[in-house]
Amino acid sequence: MVVQMTMFKRFLLIVLLVLPLASFAHVGSPDIYYDGYAGQYHLLVTIRPPAVIPGVAEIQVRCESSDVNQVEILPLRMVGDNLPPRPDVAERSTGDPQLFTGHLWMMDRGSWKVQVNAYGQHGNAQMAVPVPAVSMNSASMKKTLGGLLGVLGLLLVAGFIGIVGAANREAKLDPEKDPTPWQRRRGLISMGLTTAFMIGVLLFGNKWWGSEASANAKLSYILPHLQASLQAGALQLHLENPNEVSGFTQFGTERPDRLRLDDLDLDHGHLMHLFLVRSDMKSFWHLHPNQIQTAQFTEELPDIPAGHYRIYADIVHKTGFPETEMGEIELPAVAGKGLNGDDSGGAALSAGDKVSELSEGYRMVWERDSAPLKTKQPLWFRFHIEDKNGKLATDLESYMGMAGHAAFIRDDGEVFAHVHPSGSVPMAAAEKAQTAGSTPNSASGMNMAMNHSTPSAAVSFPYGFSQPGDYHIYVQVKRAGHVETGAFLAHVEN
Amino acid sequence: MSSTVVTTHAPVRTSGLVLSKSATIPWYIWSCITASACIMAGLYWDISWHQTIGRDTFWTPAHLMIQFGAILTAASSSMLIFGTTFGRNEAAKRASVNVLGFRGPLGAFISAWGGAAMLVSAPFDNWWHDAYGLDVKIISPPHMILALGIGGILWGSAILILGEMNRAEGSLRRHLQSMLLFSGGLLVILDMVLKLHDTGRVLMHTAYAYMVLSIGLPLWLEAIARASGRRWARTTMASIYTGAFLLLVWIVPLFPGEPKLGPVYQRVTHMLPLYFPLLIIFPAIALDLLWPKMKNLDLGGSGRKYFKIQGLPRFGFEWGKWQQSVLAGIAFVVVMMAFQWPFADFLMSPASRNWIFGTHYLYYAMPPESHEAQHIFYSIEHTTLAFVGKLGLAFAAAILSTRLGITWGNWMREVRR
Numbered sequence: 001m002v003v004q005m006t007m008f009k010r011f012l013l014i015v016l017l018v019l020p021l022a023s024f025a026h027v028g029s030p031d032i033y034y035d036g037y038a039g040q041y042h043l044l045v046t047i048r049p050p051a052v053i054p055g056v057a058e059i060q061v062r063c064e065s066s067d068v069n070q071v072e073i074l075p076l077r078m079v080g081d082n083l084p085p086r087p088d089v090a091e092r093s094t095g096d097p098q099l100f101t102g103h104l105w106m107m108d109r110g111s112w113k114v115q116v117n118a119y120g121q122h123g124n125a126q127m128a129v130p131v132p133a134v135s136m137n138s139a140s141m142k143k144t145l146g147g148l149l150g151v152l153g154l155l156l157v158a159g160f161i162g163i164v165g166a167a168n169r170e171a172k173l174d175p176e177k178d179p180t181p182w183q184r185r186r187g188l189i190s191m192g193l194t195t196a197f198m199i200g201v202l203l204f205g206n207k208w209w210g211s212e213a214s215a216n217a218k219l220s221y222i223l224p225h226l227q228a229s230l231q232a233g234a235l236q237l238h239l240e241n242p243n244e245v246s247g248f249t250q251f252g253t254e255r256p257d258r259l260r261l262d263d264l265d266l267d268h269g270h271l272m273h274l275f276l277v278r279s280d281m282k283s284f285w286h287l288h289p290n291q292i293q294t295a296q297f298t299e300e301l302p303d304i305p306a307g308h309y310r311i312y313a314d315i316v317h318k319t320g321f322p323e324t325e326m327g328e329i330e331l332p333a334v335a336g337k338g339l340n341g342d343d344s345g346g347a348a349l350s351a352g353d354k355v356s357e358l359s360e361g362y363r364m365v366w367e368r369d370s371a372p373l374k375t376k377q378p379l380w381f382r383f384h385i386e387d388k389n390g391k392l393a394t395d396l397e398s399y400m401g402m403a404g405h406a407a408f409i410r411d412d413g414e415v416f417a418h419v420h421p422s423g424s425v426p427m428a429a430a431e432k433a434q435t436a437g438s439t440p441n442s443a444s445g446m447n448m449a450m451n452h453s454t455p456s457a458a459v460s461f462p463y464g465f466s467q468p469g470d471y472h473i474y475v476q477v478k479r480a481g482h483v484e485t486g487a488f489l490a491h492v493e494n
Numbered sequence: 495m496s497s498t499v500v501t502t503h504a505p506v507r508t509s510g511l512v513l514s515k516s517a518t519i520p521w522y523i524w525s526c527i528t529a530s531a532c533i534m535a536g537l538y539w540d541i542s543w544h545q546t547i548g549r550d551t552f553w554t555p556a557h558l559m560i561q562f563g564a565i566l567t568a569a570s571s572s573m574l575i576f577g578t579t580f581g582r583n584e585a586a587k588r589a590s591v592n593v594l595g596f597r598g599p600l601g602a603f604i605s606a607w608g609g610a611a612m613l614v615s616a617p618f619d620n621w622w623h624d625a626y627g628l629d630v631k632i633i634s635p636p637h638m639i640l641a642l643g644i645g646g647i648l649w650g651s652a653i654l655i656l657g658e659m660n661r662a663e664g665s666l667r668r669h670l671q672s673m674l675l676f677s678g679g680l681l682v683i684l685d686m687v688l689k690l691h692d693t694g695r696v697l698m699h700t701a702y703a704y705m706v707l708s709i710g711l712p713l714w715l716e717a718i719a720r721a722s723g724r725r726w727a728r729t730t731m732a733s734i735y736t737g738a739f740l741l742l743v744w745i746v747p748l749f750p751g752e753p754k755l756g757p758v759y760q761r762v763t764h765m766l767p768l769y770f771p772l773l774i775i776f777p778a779i780a781l782d783l784l785w786p787k788m789k790n791l792d793l794g795g796s797g798r799k800y801f802k803i804q805g806l807p808r809f810g811f812e813w814g815k816w817q818q819s820v821l822a823g824i825a826f827v828v829v830m831m832a833f834q835w836p837f838a839d840f841l842m843s844p845a846s847r848n849w850i851f852g853t854h855y856l857y858y859a860m861p862p863e864s865h866e867a868q869h870i871f872y873s874i875e876h877t878t879l880a881f882v883g884k885l886g887l888a889f890a891a892a893i894l895s896t897r898l899g900i901t902w903g904n905w906m907r908e909v910r911r
Contacts, residue, residue: 052626075756083758105549105755141621152614158594159607166591171600172908175589209635216626
């Protein structure tokens with residue numbers, strides 16, 4: 001087994017290289033940021049899910065005020081009745097008493113939530129954050145560990161052969177006797193046969209290992225890709241479902257991580273939020289196709305300039321598990337109907353570092369400092385809208401129940417995140433998290449949703465970049481009856 | 495347990511190094527037996543920990559117990575091997591074997607190999623968790639290396655005992671025989687623990703479970719029984735497993751424990767034992783009862799055929815041993831099924847859901863819709879043909895295991911170093 005390790009390691013490396021950077025609901029951006037209320041406690045929760053399931057998720061809870069004394073965290077499945085395990089007490093930072101951190105095991109793939117229990121001056125209260133738990137890939141083995149295991153494995157094999165030789169040569173001899181030539185030859189023959197046997201064992205072990213790795217790879221989440229085509233000015237979308245695992249668990253029950261396409265849930269009143277982004281990042285559209293049958297969606301396009309477009313389609317399953325399906329399409333200039341309903345976008349957006357021009361002389365301003373943007377840092381992305389005189393806008397409205405929507409897209413298209421003022425969690429999943437499972441907690445969840453739906457001239461989004469690179473940030477707010485899209489540039493370092 | 499020595503084979507040779515009747519059991523045998531017991535207790539505790547609490551660290555008491563056993567084995571085996579190799583005790587040197595230039599008793603080398611395999615399995619298992627996630631199954635490549643390591647320590651202890659036992663006489667020999675049977679009992683426990691997932695209550699009405707039981711178990715029982723020479727050896731080893739599992743079913747739930755992982759589908763407030771022991775005691779008794787009637791087949795050499803290849807000594811195809819294997823193998827499967835099959839019906843009934851039988855103790859993550867939680871049987875063989883086919887494999891496995899056990903046991907009877 002160990003002798004074959006190098007070959008297997010190479011195989012794993014190749015698999016990892018050809019795999020796309022997949023992640024659930026968003027692309028290449030697995031970390032979860034959620035801003036909400038547990039009773040009266042305002043909390044910002046950051047969750048870094050494990051790369052493989054079962055695995056350990058990192059949890060960070062930041063209290064926006066100093067009225068929380070203790071934070072507990074525990075994992076619960078979103079689907080079905082399940083009892084709470086004993087909660088973990090999150091460790092309070094000595095340098096920052098409003099920051100609590102902890103770790104939780106995610107034992108199965110599927111739709112989970114992390115329940116946060118806050119204790120403080122206003123008693124105890126709870127909130128829940130949905131966590132889609134999936135295995136993303138398999139880790140490769142480091143050279144040093146591979147070498148160490150290889151050497152130890154060879155020693156084990158050599159020892160085993162030596163023991164069998166000794167057993168056949170002299171183990172049955174009276175202590176005063178020496179082995180005869182035939183007994184010595186028998187020892188050698190048995191060592192030869194054992195060597196052949198051990199080669200067989202190693203080959204079997206390697207095959208078994210490969211089979212386990214292959215079975216594990218099949219359980220890894222595969223980024224779904226949709227098929228898109230343009231027919232009579234309408235975009236036709238066919239979703240794929242590569243993660244619809246079938247079969248049963250070890251307990252003979254249906255797999256809880258099964259994903260289906262006939263169970264989509266409404267998120268902000270729509271089954272799908274579709275983002276069309278031209279590869280030069282100037283033409284950006286946020287549309288809401290209609291489902292015509294399972295896995296089939298259609299959308300009458302507005303006036304869209306020609307070009308190569310990337311497609312990101314956000315859906316949420318009834319289990320609260322969100323997904324983003326990716327696709328691409330080469331579009332001619334489309335002379336379509338005007339934008340209607342909640343559809344929005346811009347054909348010639350000019351992204352700025354801090355300021356983005358809107359219609360009627362209005363401007364969107366990114367309130368950022370000069371500090372460089374780094375990966376893995378939970379940040380507040382704060383924007384405000386001002387009129388042509390520099391005064392804060394007063395005519396903002398709720399856009400699909402939220403103060404704003406933001407899309408963080410890396411320029412190569414490999415990273416995408418659809419974020420709300422409440423964070424990177426889809427609202428449908430967030431609402432389900434408050435009620436599903438064993439501890440209904442609808443009050444705090446609704447409190448959170450209402451808080452962020454109040455429109456004002458300022459809008460902020462909690463988010464952190466998972467990967468470095470050059471990004472475009474598209475921020476959408478609704479003002480005076482129509483949706484405005486601001487575009488910003490962001491360079492992110494490791 | 496009877497102490498009658500059954501001399502069914504040629505008498506064990508004696509030599510100038512036969513220990514006196516008043517000699518005591520060497521320290522390294524105590525050490526290896528203690529280590530073996532610690533490892534098995536730790537293994538049971540670890541599985542119970544996983545079923546009750548779930549969360550695992552390197553420093554759980556169960557892991558520490560296993561590690562203590564491995565370290566004790568490694569230390570005592572190393573001392574024995576290095577002491578023999580580099581020491582001046584010529585008698586010890588003469589009573590040793592040579593492995594890769596080192597000298598020591600064969601059992602010490604096997605134990606040391608087992609300890610090394612356990613050590614190798616630890617970083618491999620850790621990487622496995624990182625790469626593929628924490629495993630919730632017993633049978634995985636790193637776990638199998640661990641199991642080989644534990645098996646190495648247990649078998650090493652047995653061979654170490656045998657090396658001394660086959661040179662001893664009188665009360666010392668009897669004591670060593672008892673220790674060998676204890677070691678055999680631990681081997682039976684290891685075998686049954688490895689088969690937990692495949693021989694559970696819900697599978698007891700499948701031929702598959704009996705096939706799994708027939709792979710290996712008759713081998714260990716037959717081999718150690720032959721090596722020990724005790725009249726009720728198989729019954730004694732099965733009793734050690736049965737007694738240990740019974741006591742643990744009754745004692746383990748007395749300690750509090752609750753899940754620290756999700757999903758939690760079953761309310762658990764106390765530590766969970768593994769399960770009520772399988773009724774292997776009955777086939778073991780049957781085999782011990784059958785043995786006096788079968789031993790002449792072995793001794794008579796009826797139908798023995800020899801083959802000769804130029805340059806090699808002749809080797810025989812011993813019908814007598816095959817006849818023994820067929821009889822014992824069939825008896826094992828038939829008696830096992832005769833007792834376990836109807837008893838499984840009882841284990842599914844509400845009458846068994848109490849502290850005595852413990853079928854109400856359910857793993858915290860056992861889904862309510864699972865067969866185990868609903869107390870219903872799981873079907874694997876959906877046709878009569880499939881059932882009969884698996885049953886045929888069960889008989890074949892039991893016969894083959896017994897045959898291997900006969901060869902292995904006869905070899906062990908003659909180990910003297």
